[in-house]
Amino acid sequence: MSWGIREVITHHHVLMAYFSRPQSSAAVRIAHPTDHDDRSKSPQKRDSPQRQCRNILIYGSCRFQDKGCIYYHPPTNTIPSNVAIPESPAPPSLSAQAVNAPVFVPKSALDAVSTTSPTQSLSFTPSASPAPYFPSQEVEYDDTISSFGSFYPTTQPTFVHQPLNYHLYTNPIPDTFSPSHFISDNLREDLQKRSDLTHTIPSTPYQLPEELQGYHSLAPLEPIGPERRKLVSWCSTVYRATNMNDGATYVLRRIENFRLSHRAAFGAIESWSRIIHPNIIRVREAFTTRAFSDNSLVVCYDYHPNSQSLYELYFNPKSPGFLHGQLLGSMGHIPEATLWSYIIQIAGAVRAAHDAGLALRMIDPTKILLTGKNRLRINSCGIVDVLLYDTPQDITIIQQEDLALLGRLLIALCCNSLAALSALPKALDTMGRIYSEEIKTLALYLISKPSPIKTITQVIELIGTDRFLREMNEMQIANDRLETELGSELENGRLVRLLCKFGFINERPEFDRDPRWSETGDRYIIKLFRDYVFHQVDENRNPVVNLTHVLTCLNKLDCGTDERIMLVSRDEQSCLVVSYKEVKACVESAFSDLCRSSR
Numbered sequence: 001m002s003w004g005i006r007e008v009i010t011h012h013h014v015l016m017a018y019f020s021r022p023q024s025s026a027a028v029r030i031a032h033p034t035d036h037d038d039r040s041k042s043p044q045k046r047d048s049p050q051r052q053c054r055n056i057l058i059y060g061s062c063r064f065q066d067k068g069c070i071y072y073h074p075p076t077n078t079i080p081s082n083v084a085i086p087e088s089p090a091p092p093s094l095s096a097q098a099v100n101a102p103v104f105v106p107k108s109a110l111d112a113v114s115t116t117s118p119t120q121s122l123s124f125t126p127s128a129s130p131a132p133y134f135p136s137q138e139v140e141y142d143d144t145i146s147s148f149g150s151f152y153p154t155t156q157p158t159f160v161h162q163p164l165n166y167h168l169y170t171n172p173i174p175d176t177f178s179p180s181h182f183i184s185d186n187l188r189e190d191l192q193k194r195s196d197l198t199h200t201i202p203s204t205p206y207q208l209p210e211e212l213q214g215y216h217s218l219a220p221l222e223p224i225g226p227e228r229r230k231l232v233s234w235c236s237t238v239y240r241a242t243n244m245n246d247g248a249t250y251v252l253r254r255i256e257n258f259r260l261s262h263r264a265a266f267g268a269i270e271s272w273s274r275i276i277h278p279n280i281i282r283v284r285e286a287f288t289t290r291a292f293s294d295n296s297l298v299v300c301y302d303y304h305p306n307s308q309s310l311y312e313l314y315f316n317p318k319s320p321g322f323l324h325g326q327l328l329g330s331m332g333h334i335p336e337a338t339l340w341s342y343i344i345q346i347a348g349a350v351r352a353a354h355d356a357g358l359a360l361r362m363i364d365p366t367k368i369l370l371t372g373k374n375r376l377r378i379n380s381c382g383i384v385d386v387l388l389y390d391t392p393q394d395i396t397i398i399q400q401e402d403l404a405l406l407g408r409l410l411i412a413l414c415c416n417s418l419a420a421l422s423a424l425p426k427a428l429d430t431m432g433r434i435y436s437e438e439i440k441t442l443a444l445y446l447i448s449k450p451s452p453i454k455t456i457t458q459v460i461e462l463i464g465t466d467r468f469l470r471e472m473n474e475m476q477i478a479n480d481r482l483e484t485e486l487g488s489e490l491e492n493g494r495l496v497r498l499l500c501k502f503g504f505i506n507e508r509p510e511f512d513r514d515p516r517w518s519e520t521g522d523r524y525i526i527k528l529f530r531d532y533v534f535h536q537v538d539e540n541r542n543p544v545v546n547l548t549h550v551l552t553c554l555n556k557l558d559c560g561t562d563e564r565i566m567l568v569s570r571d572e573q574s575c576l577v578v579s580y581k582e583v584k585a586c587v588e589s590a591f592s593d594l595c596r597s598s599r
């Protein structure tokens, strides 16, 4: 048992008689003081001289109390001094990293705790962080001038930066995104699918090497059918595999029956591996292998689970997005705004490659993956550079080809047909009917003969600043949305780990040859706290099932606030007043004991 807690219990042996009824109002006031809220909500008390001074509410004291402040200053001993709790010992460091949640120490608490005095710790607002976190140089709020100060900018109070309240849930701005305490179903499903696909294996049996240059758990990403398209003139197969060093999942594209003539051919892979771009699937490394019982070239890429190629999405009539050969949704064609977004993203990828003296060569619907909502990435970069190392081409020419490929892709996307290009006038007619003139102009520019050459910079100018700005706005809105989603999940991970700790400690039948370990010492406080959080009953002894109460308590425990609560034994014969900080120290100490012995 820690010194701090023993002290608390001693106090409460003294206090027991006073607090013998857990429902006593004094006890409730300590556990959940709502006086301030009630008062501030009550309109008739608004202008009363008996209104409590805000300095007391905010700082616990008022410098102007005896210097003319007209507001009410409650006696300083409202909360009995004998419940003041000594500093609990620092939480012991935990060793079992795999099961351990790092101890959460709010930065502001660390910064401020040394500069404060323990006497400031009285607080009436359970949600506000208690005074010990306040920097000593705080500016006080003078209530005597506050009522008219706002009319005169010079006398406006300076607001103190309060320490963050790590245990509060805050709803997002309602008009912007729908408020929710949990991640939206769509995003959850999407992320879940990605995670799922990283682990599933195809049901059809396959024979693959157990291990390949540091990769294991190889699984084909698609069944190998009778009709195989070729990459240049080679067949390729794509596998998902796990890297032994970092445990991450990658994609290995294998070129079958390819014999590398010069090691220098890997120079292109080295250049590509340096390109980190949001619209290019990252190239990691390449090697040759005989593990497939042939000479194979393997290039490793980042894995983007649950992605779909543009071919699957827009050109394969057998895909789920089609009905009777017609693309479903949006009147059977891609919305213009989506098309511009695709153009901008691909242009960005082209720009990055060309700036690095490379060419994408892969602006092909089967090699452009949609890895998220409207998010494109060019796949398989660098591989053709290795395959065609022996037949070098002028980089300027293949960069011009990139632009032509973009133009062809654009026309095909506009017409939902890969064959559209073979009847260009009809294709242009279709484009003119559905899309703006600018799309047609851009497509014609991209497929036209270069004179003398076209550059990606000219293409970007043709797209225009307005469209880039619109794209940037959309991206920022999407980012805001994700941040909101992240906010709703902010504390969940920590709380689960906290609950795991409770699970390890509570009701443990025996530890350290002590069958009463989980019922005694610090663990007794943890047990009572668990009852306080989960086993409360109403006046009719019906369970109080209130998730907000649970989340609030656990968050306060997670950051170890100084707020005190009253824990009552099950027989209601004794009670303890402890701070979350102390309960936190008990949990850390008990859990670290368990971890030490689990090694």
Ligand SMILES: Nc1ncnc2c1ncn2[C@@H]1O[C@H](COP(=O)(O)OP(=O)(O)OP(=O)(O)O)[C@@H](O)[C@H]1O
Residues within 6 Å of the ligand: 221, 222, 228, 229, 230, 231, 236, 237, 238, 251, 281, 301, 302, 303, 304, 305, 306, 307, 308, 309, 311, 366, 367, 369, 379
């Ligand atoms: N880096 C990657 N991350 C996630 N999935 C990928 C990745 N690379 C390829 N895939 C998936 O693997 C499958 C096969 O890719 P591949 O490039 O071979 O496409 P394909 O349409 O079969 O083209 P090809 O006929 O040229 O093989 C596709 O379903 C693709 O979505």
